[in-house]
Amino acid sequence: MKATLGSRNPHKARELERLLPGWTIVPLEADDWPPETGATYLENARAKARFTFERAGGPALGEDSGIEVAALGGRPGIESARYAPEGAPAIAKLLGELSGVADRAARYVCELVCISADGEEIRGRGTVAGTIAREPRGEGGFGYDPVFVPEGEERTFAELGDAWKDRSSHRARAVRALLAALGAVLVFAGCGDRDRTGRRVLDAFFARTPYQRALALRFPPEPGSVSCVLRRNHKAIDATCSTEVTLLKPERAVVTLTEAWDHGTQAHTWFFFIRRDGKIQSVTQEGQPAPR
Numbered sequence: 670m671k672a673t674l675g676s677r678n679p680h681k682a683r684e685l686e687r688l689l690p691g692w693t694i695v696p697l698e699a700d701d702w703p704p705e706t707g708a709t710y711l712e713n714a715r716a717k718a719r720f721t722f723e724r725a726g727g728p729a730l731g732e733d734s735g736i737e738v739a740a741l742g743g744r745p746g747i748e749s750a751r752y753a754p755e756g757a758p759a760i761a762k763l764l765g766e767l768s769g770v771a772d773r774a775a776r777y778v779c780e781l782v783c784i785s786a787d788g789e790e791i792r793g794r795g796t797v798a799g800t801i802a803r804e805p806r807g808e809g810g811f812g813y814d815p816v817f818v819p820e821g822e823e824r825t826f827a828e829l830g831d832a833w834k835d836r837s838s839h840r841a842r843a844v845r846a847l848l849a850a851l852g853a854v855l856v857f858a859g860c861g862d863r864d865r866t867g868r869r870v871l872d873a874f875f876a877r878t879p880y881q882r883a884l885a886l887r888f889p890p891e892p893g894s895v896s897c898v899l900r901r902n903h904k905a906i907d908a909t910c911s912t913e914v915t916l917l918k919p920e921r922a923v924v925t926l927t928e929a930w931d932h933g934t935q936a937h938t939w940f941f942f943i944r945r946d947g948k949i950q951s952v953t954q955e956g957q958p959a960p961r
């Protein structure tokens with residue numbers, strides 16, 4: 670899985686590659702980046718993703734982030750990269766502004782936008798709360814990390830290092846939100862493959878065993894609903910049979926089959942948890958006993 674990242678910041682590329690195992694993150698090479706004029710992180714992240722999509726096609730990623738300091742009214746915020754040259758000068762300016770200020774509350778914010786191969790936009794946002802230390806500490810991370818102490822910790826991001834950031838940073842949280850929004854399709858089969866992946870899961874599901882092939886005669890072989898007739902106690906009942914597929918995690922999908930009758934007041938639903946290799950991991954159901 671390859672995605673082009675619309676960023677000139679090599680630290681972001683490295684963090685995102687670790688946060689998205691199995692992906693190759695290729696930073697876009699360009700010398701005519703549009704200026705960052707958005708009023709929000711989302712607008713800026715979207716502009717970077719769209720610029721990248723136009724140049725490289727999808728999947729394209731755009732990321733915008735910043736640090737918001739409560740005592741400074743949320744500054745530098747989306748201006749974090751332009752507040753002062755990154756690293757020691759930006760930190761010195763921040764500590765100078767906060768000199769003698771007791772309220773050290775701050776948070777990092779990250780907004781991620783992915784544009785799929787077919788132009789669909791998927792987003793994820795992550796924040797992490799903390800405080801600004803009185804002096805810089807630690808060697809890891811980048812930017813404001815030597816002075817940012819996340820809530821519940823005493824060490825700075827730069828002291829806590831990559832492993833901590835990979836679990837709990839604003840970027841890690843934004844990636845998790847993005848993947849949740851995608852139903853993990855990006856990991857499962859590549860950004861933009863939502864429909865094709867669902868289709869593939871269903872094709873494999875309905876082809877698998879004689880029982881599943883029989884289900885295919887009753888339930889739609891793709892997401893949707895059809896009229897069907899159920900037999901209950903030797904009586905024919907008009908019903909609706911519907912199929913849904915949800916992609917959960919890299920390794921799991923759920924096929925949901927529902928029979929509804931009596932104007933939808935009665936229903937049986939089966940949830941088939943499918944592993945990536947197509948095997949059914951478990952079946953749970955509402956209503957009647959699970960199918961054998």
Ligand code: ITT
Binds near residue numbers: 675734735811813838
């Ligand atoms: P691109 O716009 O090319 O992606 P950039 O570094 O200019 O690169 P932003 O406009 O999103 O990116 O600015 C984000 C700034 O916020 C970044 O330069 C850092 O100063 C700060 N920042 C964001 N995430 C950070 C992190 O995880 N650790 C330290 N500083 C961070």
